[in-house]
Amino acid sequence: MRTRTQVGIVGAGPAGLLLAHLLALRGIDSVQVESRSREYCEARQRAGVLEDGSVALLREAGVAGRLDRQGIEHGGIYLQFGGERRHIDFRALTGRAVTVYAQTEVVKDLIARRLADAGPGAIQFSVTGTVVDDLDTDRPVLRYTSEDGVRYEVACDAIAGCDGFRGICRPAIPPELRSATARDYPYAWLGILADVPPSTDELIYAWHPRGFALHSLRSHTVSRLYLQVSPDEDIAGWPDERIWAELSERLELPGWTLRPGPVLEKGITGMRSFVSAPMRYGRLFLAGDAAHIVPPTGAKGLNLALADVAHLAPALDSLCRGDQKLAEAYSAACLERVWRSTHFSWWMTTMLHITPGADEMERQLQLAQLRYVAASRAAATSLAENYTGYPSPSTA
Numbered sequence: 001m002r003t004r005t006q007v008g009i010v011g012a013g014p015a016g017l018l019l020a021h022l023l024a025l026r027g028i029d030s031v032q033v034e035s036r037s038r039e040y041c042e043a044r045q046r047a048g049v050l051e052d053g054s055v056a057l058l059r060e061a062g063v064a065g066r067l068d069r070q071g072i073e074h075g076g077i078y079l080q081f082g083g084e085r086r087h088i089d090f091r092a093l094t095g096r097a098v099t100v101y102a103q104t105e106v107v108k109d110l111i112a113r114r115l116a117d118a119g120p121g122a123i124q125f126s127v128t129g130t131v132v133d134d135l136d137t138d139r140p141v142l143r144y145t146s147e148d149g150v151r152y153e154v155a156c157d158a159i160a161g162c163d164g165f166r167g168i169c170r171p172a173i174p175p176e177l178r179s180a181t182a183r184d185y186p187y188a189w190l191g192i193l194a195d196v197p198p199s200t201d202e203l204i205y206a207w208h209p210r211g212f213a214l215h216s217l218r219s220h221t222v223s224r225l226y227l228q229v230s231p232d233e234d235i236a237g238w239p240d241e242r243i244w245a246e247l248s249e250r251l252e253l254p255g256w257t258l259r260p261g262p263v264l265e266k267g268i269t270g271m272r273s274f275v276s277a278p279m280r281y282g283r284l285f286l287a288g289d290a291a292h293i294v295p296p297t298g299a300k301g302l303n304l305a306l307a308d309v310a311h312l313a314p315a316l317d318s319l320c321r322g323d324q325k326l327a328e329a330y331s332a333a334c335l336e337r338v339w340r341s342t343h344f345s346w347w348m349t350t351m352l353h354i355t356p357g358a359d360e361m362e363r364q365l366q367l368a369q370l371r372y373v374a375a376s377r378a379a380a381t382s383l384a385e386n387y388t389g390y391p392s393p394s395t396a
């Protein structure tokens, strides 16, 4: 079946969903395809922290009703090391805060809004065989097979590759026309979601000789915690009691106890820095994890994905009206923030994780840096400025 739209969007993660909505606000049509089911997309546990600018962006786009009611503002974080827990006060240092609101909820809000605005077919879930083609022409095409088995060919003005790190869009760019800059880290995160009120009022990032630990949360009644483990660790070797014991040890502080509770979900995630450039080839534009990955320490991935599409929506709007200028500036505009976030995430990661085989020199350098960040207003301000984020382009 042949159809026609202005923008073909591959992927219904945060990047693709917000893009579809921002384009609709500008009167631009899109067809959006997603290989997973709606239920899967809405349940996939990932990020939890929104920068100040991401919240502003979602508000400006009119999709922050539930975020404003249920998001939890945090004015800082704790850094823990060498038996101390030190507060970094973002509000005092930068006048800004972050908001704890799960990616699952951002995704649910955006899916609900798209389907309400554009009807039940607006997002084609559970598609197979997605292909993007003719990208170096004025009429790129998106092909897919819908859940009920119909093969579609959609002629587009442009295609947005919002299909995550393992998607098909980035590989559709000829290899000689893109560069990939990557680093894998010799550790991973074991994450749990637990049905227990958080034992802390703000996130705790803990350096510990046995490895990094992070206490985060999803709500006043659900906690999210992470442990540094080896990248080849088998989750089967981590019964709940072992996870709680290890978290208690790494987060231990005299006079404070970690409240354990039923584990709702657990999984292991590898850690990588990766940037593919440029983020455009002809009429294909990459956004979010399709173009770049950061290690999770510092909570940047979701925020980068949202910031990319805040640039992309006006660029595609102009392109559809025959003006190429913003489309030509898109990749460079995004990559500046991407590299800033890539540096910050690498810095937080290497300051807080224990490298296997690390010597005493490396440990002492990490501790010296942590003491400096906790003690120096200048160093703490730098962390706070990066963590709370960078200005996002307006959606107007």
Ligand code: FAD
Pocket (backbone or CB within 6 Å): 010, 011, 012, 013, 014, 015, 016, 033, 034, 035, 036, 041, 045, 046, 047, 048, 049, 103, 127, 130, 162, 163, 164, 165, 166, 167, 168, 191, 269, 287, 288, 289, 290, 296, 298, 299, 300, 301, 302, 303, 304, 305
């Ligand atoms: P994705 O969310 O990956 O969405 C891409 C979509 O495309 C998926 O739904 C996929 O199914 C679909 N797709 C793939 N291939 C195809 C195809 N061929 N056809 C159709 N559809 C396709 N970031 C933060 O900012 N803060 C945090 O606190 C944070 N914590 C994290 C914790 C963990 C454990 C993990 C794993 C990540 C974390 N991140 C965090 C990163 C964040 O989750 C990602 O950066 C974010 O999901 C990127 O959004 P996206 O829309 O670009 O990609």
Ligand code: DHB
Pocket (backbone or CB within 6 Å): 046, 047, 048, 049, 203, 216, 217, 224, 296, 297, 298, 299, 300
């Ligand atoms: C969460 C994830 C992060 O990577 C981080 O730095 C802070 C919080 C989270 O999932 O809650």
